[in-house]
Amino acid sequence: MTDEVTMIKPSRGWVALNLKDLWKYRELVYFLIWRDIKVRYKQAALGVAWAIIQPILTMVIFSVIFGKFGKLPTDNSIPYPLFTFAALLPWQLFANALQRSGTSLVGSAHLITKIYFPRLVIPISAVVGGIVDFGISFIILIGMMIYYKVYPTWNILWIIPFTILTLITALAVGLWLSAMNVRYRDVQQMIPFLIQAWMFASPVAYSAKMITDRAWQLVYGLNPLAGIIQGFRWSLLGGTPPGELMWISAIVMVILLISGLYYFRRMEKTFADTV
Numbered sequence: 001m002t003d004e005v006t007m008i009k010p011s012r013g014w015v016a017l018n019l020k021d022l023w024k025y026r027e028l029v030y031f032l033i034w035r036d037i038k039v040r041y042k043q044a045a046l047g048v049a050w051a052i053i054q055p056i057l058t059m060v061i062f063s064v065i066f067g068k069f070g071k072l073p074t075d076n077s078i079p080y081p082l083f084t085f086a087a088l089l090p091w092q093l094f095a096n097a098l099q100r101s102g103t104s105l106v107g108s109a110h111l112i113t114k115i116y117f118p119r120l121v122i123p124i125s126a127v128v129g130g131i132v133d134f135g136i137s138f139i140i141l142i143g144m145m146i147y148y149k150v151y152p153t154w155n156i157l158w159i160i161p162f163t164i165l166t167l168i169t170a171l172a173v174g175l176w177l178s179a180m181n182v183r184y185r186d187v188q189q190m191i192p193f194l195i196q197a198w199m200f201a202s203p204v205a206y207s208a209k210m211i212t213d214r215a216w217q218l219v220y221g222l223n224p225l226a227g228i229i230q231g232f233r234w235s236l237l238g239g240t241p242p243g244e245l246m247w248i249s250a251i252v253m254v255i256l257l258i259s260g261l262y263y264f265r266r267m268e269k270t271f272a273d274t275v
Contacts, residue, residue: 015079021118028082032108032125037132051141052134055092058084066205069151070245075207075239079148085141086236087229090166093134094225095195097167100126101174102191105182105271112271113218119268120261131157134163141236150237162228169224169253175260179267182274203229208245221248224256 015238022029036228059081066072067080074083104126105112145151148206181187202225211220222225227249230242 011151022120022124022185025121027130029096029125031074032121033129036126036129039224039228040129041071043207049069051136055085055088055137056140058088058092062205070205073210075233076151076210076237077168078237078239082141082144082148082150082237083207083233084143084205086233087202089134089137089141089201090228090232091199091204091225092137093130093163094166095199096133097130098174098195099191100129101170102177103181103188105173106185106188119271120175120264123171123174123264127167127174131163131167145236153238154236154237155235157262158231162231162235163254165228165231165250165264166225168257169228172224172253172260173255175264176256179264182267182271198223198225202226210243217245218248221245222252224249224253 010179062084063081067084072080074080101123101270108122111117177187177191178264201223208220208226210231211217221244226244231246233239234241
């Protein structure tokens with residue numbers, strides 16, 4: 001009887017994605033997600049309370065500055081705190097997932113340099129781990145909707161695909177940033193600024209309906225979060241569905257994801273030597 005030997009060689013050129021390997025290592029994905037959640041809450045003084053404090057404080061600040069002083073209009077005269085919190089749900093999920101995935105490879109250098117596994121496992125687990133915070137914030141939102149007597153319709157079921165789209169968008173951008181961060185460490189210094197700028201370029205504190213010019217609407221739709229956030233508000237609070245804005249955002253998201261996957265796989269062969 002002869003022992004089988006598996007040869008692992010670096011890829012050349014624009015290699016195939018080999019996404020089926022992710023299924024073989026699905027248990028590692030579960031482990032990394034659980035590790036991330038456990039460490040994040042265990043080593044925090046307030047633990048899981050941060051998942052509540054962060055969006056609530058942001059909502060209060062936005063309500064005072066943009067709602068009370070700025071007098072920004074909302075869709076269908078929805079109370080501004082509720083209007084903002086509904087947008088903060090997908091935004092916080094995206095921002096936190098992007099922050100973690102963008103630095104995930106460098107943070108897992110001890111794994112990358114020791115054993116072989118599909119490196120895609122690391123940013124994917126970093127993105128999916130944020131769903132716990134999202135679930136906690138969603139419970140707070142339901143409580144606010146009851147308080148303001150805004151009751152959802154069957155459109156609330158659209159929350160599931162919009163949540164998935166949010167995670168996919170975070171992964172798409174995170175693949176680019178995480179791979180670039182291995183070679184250029186100042187990328188992780190750029191990520192917080194990118195997230196901050198992206199928030200003001202997204203309809204979090206204001207309504208996308210404020211952009212009335214047709215040409216600017218098309219440009220605004222290039223932001224994949226624009227359609228997703230409007231979709232969240234529509235599915236939870238009613239009003240006009242995102243429509244064309246969502247289609248433009250979805251196309252951009254798909255382009256980012258496919259290009260990010262190929263770029264990540266192309267750079268993957270250098271991770272162990274560079275990280």
